[in-house]
Amino acid sequence: GPAGRRAAARRLHLLTHGSRRSPVNLRAIVLAAGRGERMRPLTDATPKPLLTVGGKSLLAWQLERLAAAGIRDVVVNHAHLGEQLEAAVGDGARWGVRVAWSREGTALETAGGIARALPMLGPGPFLAVSADIHTDFDYASLLPAAERIAGDPAACAAHFVLVDNPPWHARGDMGLADGRVTLAGERLLTYGNISLFHPSLFAGVAPGEHLRLFPWGFRFIEAGRVTGEHFRGTWENVGTPAQLAELDRRLST
Numbered sequence: 682g683p684a685g686r687r688a689a690a691r692r693l694h695l696l697t698h699g700s701r702r703s704p705v706n707l708r709a710i711v712l713a714a715g716r717g718e719r720m721r722p723l724t725d726a727t728p729k730p731l732l733t734v735g736g737k738s739l740l741a742w743q744l745e746r747l748a749a750a751g752i753r754d755v756v757v758n759h760a761h762l763g764e765q766l767e768a769a770v771g772d773g774a775r776w777g778v779r780v781a782w783s784r785e786g787t788a789l790e791t792a793g794g795i796a797r798a799l800p801m802l803g804p805g806p807f808l809a810v811s812a813d814i815h816t817d818f819d820y821a822s823l824l825p826a827a828e829r830i831a832g833d834p835a836a837c838a839a840h841f842v843l844v845d846n847p848p849w850h851a852r853g854d855m856g857l858a859d860g861r862v863t864l865a866g867e868r869l870l871t872y873g874n875i876s877l878f879h880p881s882l883f884a885g886v887a888p889g890e891h892l893r894l895f896p897w898g899f900r901f902i903e904a905g906r907v908t909g910e911h912f913r914g915t916w917e918n919v920g921t922p923a924q925l926a927e928l929d930r931r932l933s934t
Contacts, residue, residue: 705805705831707824709752710798711743712874713812714760714788719920728762730812731769732925735932738769739919740812744776750820752808756781756801760788791894795878796886804880806830811874815928817915818842818875826908827877834879839901841909843870844916854895855902855909862902862909870911874918 717729724732730740737745740757747755755778759766763784773780783798795802795809806827808820826840841862846853846869856866872895882901886892901907919925 705824705827706754706803707752707806707808707827708754708756708802709747709808709810709820710756710758710783710795710802711740711747711810711812712758712791712794713740713766714758714763714785714794715813716761716788717813720922720925723922723925724761726762728759728765731765732919734815734919734925734929739815740766740770741776742815743810743812744770744773744778744780746816746818747808747810747820748777752778752820754779754781754803756783756798757812758783758785758789758794758798760785787891789889789891791892792883792886792897793890793892796883796890796892797888799880799883799888802880806834806877806879809876809878811918813919814874815915815917815919816873816875816912818873818912820875823877826910829908830877830879834881835906837906837908838879838882839898839907840877841907842873842875842912843909844873844912846871847918849920857909857911860908860910861905862907864899864902873912873916875912 713730715729717724720729731738755773757766757780767782770780781801783801785794785797789797808823830837830840843855843857850871853869854872856863856869858866917928919928
């Protein structure tokens with residue numbers, strides 16, 4: 682309700698403007714470097730994050746959600762047709778964010794892309810989201826987890842948002858037990874491509890290294906350093922032309 686939103690706004694003000702109570706300035710990286718193979722032929726001439734649903738590009742929806750959460754500094758990485766992304770978004774001012782570009786040339790995958798962008802993301806925990814998910818998840822709700830990671834990254838260095846398994850990924854990826862992400866469990870959920878990370882996790886990744894987030898990232902789960910939550914709201918991973926058309930139809934009616 683309104684009181685909860687006011688409380689979130691206060692927390693956010695402290696986080697984004699700094700205070701003695703909260704040193705966290707939450708920045709975000711939007712992962713936009715993928716080739717979008719399953720989305721061909723649409724992605725032969727257009728980068729996947731610029732495909733539109735409901736009259737807006739997938740990337741624009743994400744920038745709107747980040748701005749609504751009070752996040753002001755956003756890094757966007759790119760490789761395939763990246764100059765189109767820069768032309769469409771510019772400096773991000775129209776969404777009320779400051780966009781910095783991490784130009785990869787050749788896509789480095791998630792962990793590699795994050796490692797390359799670390800100098801732009803600052804010394805504290807940051808939010809990583811994929812450009813090709815469409816969700817009403819409230820990014821501001823992650824602020825307490827960001828504070829926890831900032832306070833003791835040795836104990837907790839990441840926080841994952843997990844979602845119900847979509848039909849095309851019925852097996853799931855990982856479980857949740859007492860607020861910690863696990864690799865086993867009776868009920869596995871799907872990694873939702875929304876995460877907080879402490880930059881120290883990527884210290885061993887050489888800039889320019891090509892590295893997927895998993896299985897490399899499983900070591901941090903096994904060490905008990907990843908918390909998580911189960912989000913049950915709207916979440917779509919837009920992977921194929923059919924999924925794109927279906928989402929566009931729902932958002933346009």
